[in-house]
Amino acid sequence: AQTVTQSQPEMSVQEAETVTLSCTYDTSESDYYLFWYKQPPSRQMILVIRQEAYKQQNATENRFSVNFQKAAKSFSLKISDSQLGDAAMYFCAYRSAQETSGSRLTFGEGTQLTVNP
Amino acid sequence: EAGVTQSPTHLIKTRGQQVTLRCSPISGHTSVYWYQQALGLGLQFLLWYDEGEERNRGNFPPRFSGRQFPNYSSELNVNALELEDSALYLCASSLAWNYGYTFGSGTRLTVV
Numbered sequence: 001a002q003t004v005t006q007s008q009p010e011m012s013v014q015e016a017e018t019v020t021l022s023c024t025y026d027t028s029e030s031d032y033y034l035f036w037y038k039q040p041p042s043r044q045m046i047l048v049i050r051q052e053a054y055k056q057q058n059a060t061e062n063r064f065s066v067n068f069q070k071a072a073k074s075f076s077l078k079i080s081d082s083q084l085g086d087a088a089m090y091f092c093a094y095r096s097a098q099e100t101s102g103s104r105l106t107f108g109e110g111t112q113l114t115v116n117p
Numbered sequence: 118e119a120g121v122t123q124s125p126t127h128l129i130k131t132r133g134q135q136v137t138l139r140c141s142p143i144s145g146h147t148s149v150y151w152y153q154q155a156l157g158l159g160l161q162f163l164l165w166y167d168e169g170e171e172r173n174r175g176n177f178p179p180r181f182s183g184r185q186f187p188n189y190s191s192e193l194n195v196n197a198l199e200l201e202d203s204a205l206y207l208c209a210s211s212l213a214w215n216y217g218y219t220f221g222s223g224t225r226l227t228v229v
Binding site for chain 1: 148150152159160162165167172173175205207209214215217218219220221222223225
């Protein structure tokens with residue numbers, strides 16, 4: 001079974017600064033997807049960024065980028081120019097590329113990000 | 118376009134009772150997923166429905182069940198509620214199993 005670990009329960013950053021959230025995972029599969037989701041106090045899970053394991057290029061979405069290290073099974077999220085609206089719980093998630101198990105997301109424990117003005 | 122809608126938003130039940138949670142997916146999405154987010158336990162996969170059929174199930178007891186209707190909306194039923202069932206229940210939908218999810222805002226269930 002796959003596992004996802006986020007070793008930082010809480011992080012804080014100053015507005016306009018850069019912060020990196022860590023995520024490691026364990027899998028025996030070679031093809032899979034990795035995600036970062038954001039959960040603000042409104043409770044809705046919002047997709048921040050997605051990475052396909054077969055792609056060597058790191059995904060980027062505006063101020064959000066990832067550092068995907070497949071051999072190390074590491075998938076960190078970098079938030080540049082942090083804004084107050086970035087404050088939320090961030091979850092790293094894994095999904096298999098196989099249909100039977102690929103329907104489900106396996107989540108890490110989450111990292112609570114605080115942005116200080 | 119309306120997002121994934123869940124009802125009710127909050128619910129308080131007594132131990133031993135039964136509860137039904139509802140989810141309406143985004144129009145055109147045929148897959149519906151249920152997750153439990155309990156305090157201290159993170160998000161746990163409960164159920165996946167696609168085209169009216171249960172396709173996959175997480176490690177939960179049989180008193181957690183559900184169904185998907187012809188219009189692709191879904192219900193999650195929990196029988197014989199226990200205190201540890203208190204959690205946020207999130208529903209998500211997607212076009213197909215290998216497409217991205219869109220989550221609803223969840224139903225907060227409190228069992229007393």
